[in-house]
Amino acid sequence: xKKIFLKDIANELNLxxxxxxxxxNNRGDENKISKNTQKRILEFAQxxxxxxxxxxxxxSLGKSETIGLIVPNISDIFYAKIASHIEYKAKEFGYNVVxxxxxxxxxxxxxxxxxxxxxxxxxxxxxxxxxxQNEILKLKKSNFPFVLIDRHYPDIKTNYVIVDxxxxxxxxxxxxxxxxxxxxxxxxxxxxxxxxxxxxLGYQVAIKDNGMTPNSRAIKELNFFDYQSExxxxxxxxxxxxxxxxxxxxxxxxxxxxxxxxxxSFGIDVPREVAIISFDELGAFDLVDPPIxxxxxxxxxxxxxxxxxxxxxxxxxNEKIDNKxxxxxxxxxxxxxxx
Amino acid sequence: xKKIFLKDIANELNLxxxxxxxxxNNRGDENKISKNTQKRILEFAQxxxxxxxxxxxxxSLGKSETIGLIVPNISDIFYAKIASHIEYKAKEFGYNVVxxxxxxxxxxxxxxxxxxxxxxxxxxxxxxxxxxQNEILKLKKSNFPFVLIDRHYPDIKTNYVIVDxxxxxxxxxxxxxxxxxxxxxxxxxxxxxxxxxxxxLGYQVAIKDNGMTPNSRAIKELNFFDYQSExxxxxxxxxxxxxxxxxxxxxxxxxxxxxxxxxxSFGIDVPREVAIISFDELGAFDLVDPPIxxxxxxxxxxxxxxxxxxxxxxxxxNEKIDNKxxxxxxxxxxxxxxx
DNA sequence: ATGAAAGCGCTAACAG
DNA sequence: CTGTTAGCGCTTTCAT
Numbered sequence: 105x106k107k108i109f110l111k112d113i114a115n116e117l118n119l120x121x122x123x124x125x126x127x128x129n130n131r132g133d134e135n136k137i138s139k140n141t142q143k144r145i146l147e148f149a150q151x152x153x154x155x156x157x158x159x160x161x162x163x164s165l166g167k168s169e170t171i172g173l174i175v176p177n178i179s180d181i182f183y184a185k186i187a188s189h190i191e192y193k194a195k196e197f198g199y200n201v202v203x204x205x206x207x208x209x210x211x212x213x214x215x216x217x218x219x220x221x222x223x224x225x226x227x228x229x230x231x232x233x234x235x236x237q238n239e240i241l242k243l244k245k246s247n248f249p250f251v252l253i254d255r256h257y258p259d260i261k262t263n264y265v266i267v268d269x270x271x272x273x274x275x276x277x278x279x280x281x282x283x284x285x286x287x288x289x290x291x292x293x294x295x296x297x298x299x300x301x302x303x304x305l306g307y308q309v310a311i312k313d314n315g316m317t318p319n320s321r322a323i324k325e326l327n328f329f330d331y332q333s334e335x336x337x338x339x340x341x342x343x344x345x346x347x348x349x350x351x352x353x354x355x356x357x358x359x360x361x362x363x364x365x366x367x368x369s370f371g372i373d374v375p376r377e378v379a380i381i382s383f384d385e386l387g388a389f390d391l392v393d394p395p396i397x398x399x400x401x402x403x404x405x406x407x408x409x410x411x412x413x414x415x416x417x418x419x420x421x422n423e424k425i426d427n428k429x430x431x432x433x434x435x436x437x438x439x440x441x442x443x
Numbered sequence: 444x445k446k447i448f449l450k451d452i453a454n455e456l457n458l459x460x461x462x463x464x465x466x467x468n469n470r471g472d473e474n475k476i477s478k479n480t481q482k483r484i485l486e487f488a489q490x491x492x493x494x495x496x497x498x499x500x501x502x503s504l505g506k507s508e509t510i511g512l513i514v515p516n517i518s519d520i521f522y523a524k525i526a527s528h529i530e531y532k533a534k535e536f537g538y539n540v541v542x543x544x545x546x547x548x549x550x551x552x553x554x555x556x557x558x559x560x561x562x563x564x565x566x567x568x569x570x571x572x573x574x575x576q577n578e579i580l581k582l583k584k585s586n587f588p589f590v591l592i593d594r595h596y597p598d599i600k601t602n603y604v605i606v607d608x609x610x611x612x613x614x615x616x617x618x619x620x621x622x623x624x625x626x627x628x629x630x631x632x633x634x635x636x637x638x639x640x641x642x643x644l645g646y647q648v649a650i651k652d653n654g655m656t657p658n659s660r661a662i663k664e665l666n667f668f669d670y671q672s673e674x675x676x677x678x679x680x681x682x683x684x685x686x687x688x689x690x691x692x693x694x695x696x697x698x699x700x701x702x703x704x705x706x707x708s709f710g711i712d713v714p715r716e717v718a719i720i721s722f723d724e725l726g727a728f729d730l731v732d733p734p735i736x737x738x739x740x741x742x743x744x745x746x747x748x749x750x751x752x753x754x755x756x757x758x759x760x761n762e763k764i765d766n767k768x769x770x771x772x773x774x775x776x777x778x779x780x781x782x
Numbered sequence: 783a784t785g786a787a788a789g790c791g792c793t794a795a796c797a798g
Numbered sequence: 799c800t801g802t803t804a805g806c807g808c809t810t811t812c813a814t
Contacts (some may be wrong), residue, residue: 107587109808110808111805111807111808119784119785120784120785120807120809121785121786121807121808121809122784122786123783123784123785124784124812125809125810126784127806129809135783135784136783136784137784138783139783141783143786155557155560156561156807156808157496157561157563157806157807157808158561158562158563158805159501159502159507159562159563159806159808159810160790160806160808160809161807161809162498162808163496163498163499163502163790163792163806163807163808164789164792164807164808164809164810165790165809166515166790168498170541170562171809172497177527178517178523178526178530179520179524179526179527179528181518181523181726184517184518184523184526185518187518187523188516188517188518188544189518191517191542191543191544191545195543196709198560199557200489200541200543201541201542201543202509202539202540202541203530203540203542204530204532204534204540205527205530210800215508218494219539222494222495222496222497222814223496223497223509223539224497224498225577236591248799250495250624254494259717288717305755315676330813337787349790351805358726359788361727361730364727364730386725386726386727387520387697387700387726387727388700388725388726388727388728388730388731390704390729391703391704391727391731391732392730392731392732393730393731393732394732402544423555426490445812448791448792449792450791457799458800459800459801459802460791460793460801460802461794461800461801461802462791462800462801464792464793464794464800465793465800466800467793468793474799474800475799476799476800480799480800492791495791495792496790496791496792497792498790498791498792499790499791499792499806500792500793501792501806502790502791502792502793502803502807503791503792503793503794503806504792504793505806542806564783646799655795732789736790781784
C-alpha cells in the first residue's frame, strides 16, 4: 500500500492532472468531463486509497480548512466541553480544529496566536487571557476572522460569545437574599477579567438593591495560582468573628468546590450556618454534600454559536465583524443555599 | 502591516532567499554566514513581523511538526486531562497538537485517522475505539509513528501506554472484601474494550481468590449510550430481593456518579447498606456524600510517556515500535466503601 | 472535454 | 560565504 499521488493516477489513467484534480474536487460536471472518465478516476482513487496532501492543497488554495482554538486550559471541564462542541460543529462545516492552552499567560497566548497564524488556520476562536489587547487589535485590523468566547475585550469591537455574568451573579445573590440570608460574602479570583468584574458587580448590585450594607471585607479575591491555600484564610476570615457571613457566592466552580472543603474543615454546617452557590458547576455538584446550587453556563450554545459566526465571517468576507452574543445562564437550585 | 514573505526580505536586503532561509532556521553559523548579515536578517524579520508559511515549509520538508490526537470524547475529563498533558509535553518538543473525538464510533475513528494523515501529521496518539484492528494494522505496516493510549489491541504489537486495569480492579474489590463486604456487585459498560474486560476480570479473580461465590447476576453491563436509564434497572435489581448486594464496584467514574444517584433514589444508605468504589474519579468525588473511593489513573504520566515514545519514534526511525507501558493506578480510600 | 504550464512559499543541493 | 535552481503536491488559467 504505497503512497499514491495525483500525478500517479493521471499517468496510470492516461489523463492530465487537471482532469483528475477537477473530478476529485467534484467539479467534473461543471467542467464537462465525461461521466465515464469521472467514474474511472473515482474508482481508481478509491481503490488505491488516494489521499490528497493537505499541505500542498492548502498552499495552493491559500487556506487550510482548519480552525484554531485557544483556551486558558483544556483540562478545565468548562473549556473541554466547549471544545468538544466546537469540534463537532466545525466538522459539520468541514473544518478541523487545532487547540492550545494559554495557561492564562499573555505571552503564551501571544505565541499561540502567532503559531496558529503561521500554520495558516483560516480562523481563530479565543477564550483570551484578556491581557493581549494589542494582539487582538492587530488581528482585527488585519481583517483576520476570529471570535472571542467566554472573555471579551470591552474596549474593542469584535465578534464574541459570552454569558451574562452580571445577570447570572445578580440572580444568584438575589436567590440567597430571598432565602433570608442577610450577610452574604463573595469569593472570587483576583483578576482583570471582565467576566469576574461583572460577576462581582452583579453581586454588589443585588446587595445594594435589597437595602443591605455592602461590606468590602465580605469580598475576597484570591490569587489564581494559589487559590487553595488562600481559600483557607478567606473562609476563616469569613466565618469567624462578629461579622461572620451566613452565605457565600463563589464566582467559579473550582472555587466553590475548594470553599466547601474548607467550610467543612472548619466544621461549618452548610447550608444551615452558611449557604453557598456557585457560578458554573462541575459534573458531580448534584451529588455533593450538600448538593451545590449553581448558575449553569450554556456550553453547547457557546461552542455552536462561536463556530457559526466564525464560519460566516470566513466564508463571507463582507460579514460584519461585531457580532455580539450574550447568553443567559441557568440557575440550578440545590440544597446548598437553603432548604 | 501587510504580509511579508521570505522573498520580500531577501529583496529588501539584497540577499538570496537561501541566505535568509538559512539564517531564519538557525543554520547561519554552520553555513558561515557573516554575523552582520545574520543580524540584518533577523532584525528585518522581527521588525516586519515575518511569519513563515508552515504549509509551504511543511510541504517542502515533508513534515508538519504536528501530532494528531484521537480520543473517544474530549469532554470526558479523563481525556481532557490527558490531552492537556500531551499538549504541554508536545510543545516542549516543538510539536503542535490537533485533536478530534471519535465518539466511540469505529467509522468516525477511521475517517479521523485518514483525515489526520491527509493533513500530514507526523505522528498519532490514539485512544482507540478498539474496533479498528485493520486500520491500526495498516498504520503499523506503513511504519507510520503512532502510540495507543488508554486502550490497546492485545493482538497487535504496537507502542502503547495503558494502566493496569486488572490490578486496579482487583485491588478495589479486595479492599471491599477486607472491609467485610460479602456480596459484591459490578457495574460496567457493555463493551469489547480490553480495559473493561480486564477490570471485570480483576473483580472476578478477587472474588474467587477470596473464596466467595461468583454470581453472574451480580454483574451488570450497561449500554454506553443509554447507561443512565439502564442504571436505574441495574441498581434496582441489585438492591432488592433476597440476593441484594452490600457493595458495588463501578468500572468508570460516570457510572459511579450515576449509580450513586440511583442508590439514593432507592433510599439506600451508602456505605452502611451498600459500599461503592469507582475506577477513576471525577474532580469532586472527595466532596460527594459520601466521598467516593476511587482508583485514580495517572493521567499526567499517560500523556507524558505517550509523547516521549512518539517523539522518539518520529525522530529516530530505528526505534523499535513495541514500546509497552502499563502504569499503576492509585487507590484512594474514602468513606463510600466503609467507615 | 482535456492538457500544458505556471505558481503557492519554502527548503536544499550544488555551483560558484 | 552567497546565489541559482529545482522541486514538494496540488490548483487553475488558458489554450486546444
